[in-house]
Amino acid sequence: MTPLKIAITPGEPAGVGPDLVIELAQQEWPAQLVIFADETMMQERAAALNMPLKLTPYTHGETRIQARGELFIQAIPTAVPVEPGVLNSDNGQYVVETLRQACQANIEGDFDAVVTGPVNKGIINKAGISFSGHTEYFAHQSNTIDVVMLLATEGLNVALATTHIPLEYVSRAITRERLHKVIHIIHTDLKLKFNITQPHIYVCGLNPHAGEDGHIGREEIETISPALDELRAEGIHLTGP
Template identity: 35%
Template sequence: MQSKKIKDKLILKSDREPVRVGISIGDINGIGPEVIIKALRNNEMLMECTPIIYGSTKTMAFHKKAINDDLFNYQRVTDASDAKNKKINIIPCWNEVVNIQLGKAKEEGGKYAFLSLERATQDLAAGKIDVLVTAPISKETIHQAGFKFPGHTEYLADLSGAEDALMMMVSGELRVALVTSHIPLKQVIEDVTEQKVLDKIRELNKSLKKDFGIVKPRIAVLGLNPHAGEKGEMGSEESEKITPAIQKAMEEGIITFGPYPADGFFGSRQYSNFDGVLAMYHDQGLTGFKSLAFDDGVNFTAGLPIVRTSPDHGTAFDIAGKDEANEQSMRSAIYLAMDIFRKRKFIKEINENPLPKRKVREEKKSKYQ
């Protein structure tokens, strides 16, 4: 009986149109290709999506051999429009022989990560793929290769012309967004303004509705200073910037609470009472998040017209090629990208075709007057 239920569930899934998932390869000397291979070799994944990897067949073959994999099979296509459903497709972004040095932070690794990302974003803009999942890059090596942005979030925001891109970490019902992301800690105090906090609250609220289907999101905002300023004893940013932003958000109808001290908030599991959490800076939000959800966490860039996700870990050069990388975060990133794409599509469709209002007959209406 149980096997029949599983079979029926798979049939229902397979009836849905597969999402065309573009995957940038990341740093070729890190674990990006390995977690891609491991995440996609499950046949059930291919019933849900059509994966299109941007890189090269030789690079993927090298990593496949390094971990002694015999389950990952793929085909080479020259254009995303030629990608076949229920197959793993690879688009060559370079033809030269590449000197792969597993575990080494080299400029070449950044160069090919950049080439992969460029080609994938071009196809995303052209509508050839539905969503983008990015494997980890090394900030050091990709900057050496001419990448001018702090990270994927800022790069995609610039390409999309979006001023309010929001870095959000997601694991199940836990969603942690950031006011500031890839900047030095000494710049955080200057960057955290009342207007910016308010803008990020608005963007988080919008994303929780549009991307996750939450009708009335409850948002928690963290403080900047220890103990959320301790009523001014440990800093005034809470009273001068954060609390006024929360109050204005509440006046706009956004259900917002805080500011909360970050350590106690995560330690006491207060986050479970909210749909989204807004942290002030990178390590404040990500330390709590990764302590709770390192293996399956996903980095999602909210506030963009496109859908982009990524695993929440880095290149992990120290274990590259050793068959030790856990692919769950990459798998979760692919599934979350598909879920958000479908959620956006559904919400757009119901808003374009709302149910018509029924007219009440005058004689029937009069009975209730």
């Protein structure tokens, strides 16, 4: 069986992302891991961590599981040298470029998935690049109109109705239309991608105690519950709010 090919972006070069990727390389994986990163920065971090790291240039179309202590690399240079723990907006464009190249390679079918390290959104925006998060960036790059962030672990999947907006805007962002879109996507993908034949989706309330019958907010009464009733009529198994 051909191993999976995973593109990895370490994220903010001054942050913990590169360290985590180097830690990954110390283990054996039944997949080919390809990092999109600055080679010098990765080698310097490995030396600081006192961990072995062999970086093998990635060849398009090549599939081979790396050895312990090895990673394949698609080299992308930082604009300025990296000092761990010291943010520098001069490298904001570098972070976005790693995401762009990894995303494009995935869209073109060269990879099975993209794994992203943590970024600093403030530093990217200080570099003059409008950036609100990985979810929105990948949606834009792939021309995807409707996207849902799903946090998945064994036995539990958590989806978000809104992402990366100020708290004061959340209430107005939760509309019947938005709930319909999010829940339809979740319901479909739980069946197609997670092999859950009859998904049971629990929907949280927005307000404390789901509004207490309107005494602590009316979003549950006026928006969330009516939307769920409409979706239940379509045969979707829902509980809440």
